[in-house]
Amino acid sequence: MSDHALALPALPAVAPRRRVDHDDRAALSLVGPIAVLMLLLLLAPTAAMIALSLTDAELGASTITFVGLDAYRDVLGDRTFLISAKNTALYVAIVTPASVGLGLGFALLIEAGTELRGFFRSAYFLPVVSLITAMATVWQYLMHPAIGPINLLLHVVGLPSINWLGSSDNVLGSLALIGIWQQTGFDMVLFLAGLGAIDRTLYDAAEIDGARSAVDRFRLVTWPMLGPTLLFVVTITMINAVKVFETVMTLTQGGPAKASEVLLWTIYQEGFVFLHLGTASAMAVIFVAVLLVLIVFQTRVMDRRVHYG
Amino acid sequence: MRTLFRSVFAGLAMLGAVAAPAAAETEIVVHYPMPGFFKDVMEKISTEYVKTHPDVKITFATPSATYEEGLQLMLRQAGSAEMPDVSFIGLNRLRVLAERGVGVDLKPFVEKDDMGSQGFSPRLLKLAEFGGKQMGLAFATSNPIFYYNADLVKKAGGDPENPPKTWDEVLKLSAKIAALGDGTIGMSYRWQGDDWMFSALLFGHGGTFLSADEKKVAFGGPEGLASLELIDRMVKEGKMPALTADAQLQAFYAGKVGMMFWTTGGLRGTINGVGGKFDLRTTKMPVIDAAKGRLPTGGNAAVMFTTDAKKQAAVYDFIKFAAGPFGSSVVVPGTGYVPNNELAPKDDRYLGKFYQENPLFRAGLSQMDIMIPWYSFPGNNGVKVTNTIVDNLARLVEQKVTPEQARDDMVAEVTKLLPR
Incomplete structure (x- = not known):
């Protein structure tokens, strides 16, 4: 990663566009898998947790209502x-x-x-x-x-x-x-x-x-x-x-x-x-x-x- | 993955059915808590059951470590394809199921059946009944008993053949045992963890937790105060130290505690834990009010979850078998629970001989006539109420509050947690 960052300024100013695209794609393919994993394993559960915290959800209860910030106040x-x-x-x-x-x-x-x-x-x-x-x-x-x-x-x-x-x-x-x-x-x-x-x-x-x-x-x-x-x-x-x-x-x-x-x-x-x-x-x-x-x-x-x- | 497995399995089974038209198999998925207590017991019961019911196949879901975890699992899986057909739920958690409409009401089955002749008395049925719903059949039931170390009792000048019958006598003997020195503890009362042992004192005085309509706290009355005063005296007169539940039990196993008051369900574990280090005895709980006094029932009940009408009949039959005389004859010796069936202790085929040969197990049996249901509080704060009571007992045992202060705080805090 750091090599990549250091290498960029060294590129000639007239570098062909295609090369940058290629680099972007390489970067994306490197970052992609971990980004998807983070999204699935970290961000999505956190979002679910935040969503749940705005409700009165109870295990086994048949209904669930939006209560806003009530839970935080409690x-x-x-x-x-x-x-x-x-x-x-x-x-x-x-x-x-x-x-x-x-x-x-x-x-x-x-x-x-x-x-x-x-x-x-x-x-x-x-x-x-x-x-x-x-x-x-x-x-x-x-x-x-x-x-x-x-x-x-x-x-x-x-x-x-x-x-x-x-x-x-x-x-x-x-x-x-x-x-x-x-x-x-x-x-x-x-x-x-x-x-x-x-x-x-x-x-x-x-x-x-x-x-x-x-x-x-x-x-x-x-x-x-x-x-x-x-x-x-x-x-x-x-x-x-x-x-x-x-x-x-x-x-x-x-x-x-x-x-x-x-x-x-x-x-x-x-x-x-x-x-x-x-x-x-x-x-x-x-x-x-x-x-x-x-x-x-x-x-x-x-x-x-x-x-x- | 699992569904794939299942469909492959189902496919193979269908092939088999075509090849040899055997009786259609009913699969019952059974879930249970506390494998340490129940693993062997469950396996014995299911093996015996399929011997007489070759058309039934019993599989076990992964057991849960505690009653709480078992309840969570069933609440989470309710209505899903993964839901087991039958589970064993703590008696004090049945009310949560009843109030949330999870689990199948057995009333229609029980009403069509002649329960009395199969050893299920109305008193036993009542243990698993909430709000008019028969939530299950009591499977393993217990009551609190009085364990003592006969060696220490003798050393302190007591008579192991005639253990104390009242709390006054217990407290006096406890002081004497504590006076032996060398870290010896006179008595330990299992007040930690849940309100079960507190309810033994409250019910022993003839009291109740809430008023009959369950709208108001009732333990603020004379019975509740007397129970708290008794705990206070255990500390002041009986020299009972404030220990964690584990530490208390370990000290008893090590022969450092004279008398212990705990569930008979822990008897087999205690016998193993003590392992012959001292002369272990058991007897009835000291009597508080001979006429009105009652004791709480611990344990669990077999609850039906399957909503498949065809399967329900098979599951009901299995539940009755597990909670019946054969089930009792496996559960009682394996754990120390009392029989949850009236036929089992009288019949030599089941437990008749066992009780003659194992006197330690008789204490729980002899108290069965005064067992009443483990009270569970209404509403969605039921478990929190239990914790509130235990916290106040902890303050009392640590002598940070007087019995009156403990009562006032308990009443105020519990009132806030009851449904309005």
């Missing part, structure tokens, strides 16, 4: 949806900085070390490739208040045991802990790739210019050069965190008393358990819109600050 005034949005925001606010920070830390340590690099790399990456629903069951056991190893450990060192998933005060934190565990390895691998791409000579130059300590080298070379990677990692981590569902579904079902109610779970419940398709679609539209705005904002603002040259 959703924005719905206590459950607001709690859910708040919980999701809190979850993202915990998981994103923690897993990005830890991922960067581990990547730096592995990059700096000389032995067992392959081992550590795979060890931290394991949670990413494991099936989260199955691993959630393992966490359920680890965090069990009466028979779980974590509480037994706390007991041994004389600390009071914690009701990880059963208490409405702790449950979101516990789920965030699992989320961090799952995301850190992924972030680490991305940072490793970013670190590998930094030109070694920059470090040598920095050293000659007086950056002797590791902290200085990190501050002056690594951190600025990691900018584009960091932007990508933060974005992907946030998106993954907003999409939290499996752990909630397997471990807490939104409870106790909505303390772990998150957006995807709320949408699932509304649509497939309460059978209110219209309302669920409105929730999904709001969800996607917020996500889009976040991503566009972040990319626009951050993009300006992380590109050099």
Whole structure:
């Protein structure tokens, strides 16, 4: 694609028309299949979702009426949806900085070390490739208040045991802990790739210019050069965190008393358990819109600050 | 693809029919939920059925993981060519079908048939009746029972041969078991997930969820408050911790919980989960009001979906077989559900011997006379109402509200969700 774009200005100004047509056709045939797929698999369902959100559709109901923006008004005034949005925001606010920070830390340590690099790399990456629903069951056991190893450990060192998933005060934190565990390895691998791409000579130059300590080298070379990677990692981590569902579904079902109610779970419940398709679609539209705005904002603002040259 | 397959298949079948004029085959497509509970049971029943009905062929649609998913599937496929002929729907979801006009009313079939002599008493028929429609025949039914760990009860100074018969006794014993220390839990009451176990307390006091005309909330009265106060006392006096449903069950399996109150439908799973680690016993639920007290019925019913008049007779016959004495004799030992047929437990060919040899299964059986239908709320917010009740129970168990506050919030929130 980029070759194509670069090649165009180089063409002589008197290039025959036919050649451009040919190029257009080539471009079309290259873009065509994916465009059709996107239309069928992404845009059409999204359009259907928007259309449904303007109706009072219910699974199994024989009639369907157009209700305009009523569903949106209901959703924005719905206590459950607001709690859910708040919980999701809190979850993202915990998981994103923690897993990005830890991922960067581990990547730096592995990059700096000389032995067992392959081992550590795979060890931290394991949670990413494991099936989260199955691993959630393992966490359920680890965090069990009466028979779980974590509480037994706390007991041994004389600390009071914690009701990880059963208490409405702790449950979101516990789920965030699992989320961090799952995301850190992924972030680490991305940072490793970013670190590998930094030109070694920059470090040598920095050293000659007086950056002797590791902290200085990190501050002056690594951190600025990691900018584009960091932007990508933060974005992907946030998106993954907003999409939290499996752990909630397997471990807490939104409870106790909505303390772990998150957006995807709320949408699932509304649509497939309460059978209110219209309302669920409105929730999904709001969800996607917020996500889009976040991503566009972040990319626009951050993009300006992380590109050099 | 599937239609192509079918037409090829149909073509081959027609060729076969020309070659050898055998009896025309009727194919019944059966859908069921929770394969973990019902896969073996369904296969046994269908194998036995086709033995005596060689003209019928039974095929299974892909089972759904839960009652909710099963209901969605049937609502989605209603009226389409993919729709199964019969499905097993949660008793508390039948009302949704009845109100949306999905599923076939069995009333005309039942009225022509002598149901009593086949073990389908009026009480059993009533479990699957909504708004004058017979939505199905109860297939697997359950009631809540009292599980206990006889080892822990003994250790705490209780008598495993004489388990508590009232809630006061339960709470006292629970405090003693909790006092054993080492993370031991006195009791766990399965209040999470749905309103079923709450209704056991409400019905136990003789209360109802709504007024007789279903226009107004009725659980705000003395019975509802007493039920909430009882849960409050389980926490305060019985030292019941706020756990997730899974954690509660796992702790019981691990021998860390003295007493557990849950459905008899989970009995086989519990026996397997405990696996001889301790002396597991069961008994009746503690009695609240001996005269007015009732217990809710859990489980599912076989519902007919096919609208093809020729097929309906065959499907009705299969439903009766599945819900009949033979069906019961497969379902009960395989799960722990109580028989949904009056003939099965009395006859040695079916379950007569089974109950003599398996005393753990008797607790549910002995409560069958006070079982009433699992209440489902009217209107399109029925399931949401259930969640609202559970959320308020969670706040009560966590001691964030008093029973009075929980009741007031429940009444206010549920009132908003009822049809106007």
